[in-house]
Amino acid sequence: MAIKVHGNPLSPAAQRVLLCLAEKDLEYEFVYVDLATGQQKKEPFISINVPAFEDGDLKLFESRAITKYIAHAYADKGTPLINHEDLKKMAIIGVWLEVEAQRFDAAGHKLSFEILVKPIKGWTTDEALVEQLQAQLTTVLDVYEKRLAQSKYLGGDDFSLADLHHVPIVNNLLKTKVKALFEERPHVWAWCEDILARPAWKKVLEGVKF
CATH class of the missing domain: 1.20.1050.10 (Glutathione S-transferase Yfyf (Class Pi); Chain A, domain 2)
Structure with a gap:
């Protein structure tokens, strides 16, 4: 599975990303991150911020940057979230x-x-x-x-x-x-x-x- 999301499902930022993926009807792997134990600090990729996002060899953080990428990269999937034509x-x-x-x-x-x-x-x-x-x-x-x-x-x-x-x-x-x-x-x-x-x-x- 190409798309992977690292985060905590209670986090509004993580929910923002998961909602975008759901609107696009995209499959993904969710990797739970226990923020209370500081788990994210032990992982090189997600040490900066969570949620963290992977799509193949692309790695992103910051939920709004992630959703914008998803909306553009998968514009032909699911719910149109941006308007390329106008x-x-x-x-x-x-x-x-x-x-x-x-x-x-x-x-x-x-x-x-x-x-x-x-x-x-x-x-x-x-x-x-x-x-x-x-x-x-x-x-x-x-x-x-x-x-x-x-x-x-x-x-x-x-x-x-x-x-x-x-x-x-x-x-x-x-x-x-x-x-x-x-x-x-x-x-x-x-x-x-x-x-x-x-x-x-x-x-x-x-x-x-x-």
Whole structure:
């Protein structure tokens, strides 16, 4: 099997890669990495970061770089996640890919850690930070509400990589009190329900144990 993913199935970054592979209906080997024991530090290839990805002799890390590679390299497989034929549409998708990485994830990932992961581990949540991050996320979701009032998905009328990158963190946040921020915005909420209901995401969750 040419494709191999090294990671932990509970990691949002790993889930992002697995979701992309599922949307593309690609077969792969998943190599479990126990982050708690520092296993990744013992492996030369994955010592820098996980998830790590192999496709033949190609080795990559950083989940967004991996998903972009998959979307381009396997453009003819499964769900189209980019638009090779229309550069304007591809440019729009590119904008929202940047918004997710620089704005949404900047607040959402930290919120997920503070109010979902820390309690599970028995650590104390930084409530002051949570309040600050919620304010940041509110600003981002206001922008999303305006965008999603104009199109079904962030990149246009079709599900794309821009939407896919949000799925793991959105899934986590909707298990917390932050869910209210999404519910208060009807277009954002409809988008959340849509992207979380995708068969590919359900397939990923089958292998995740909380």
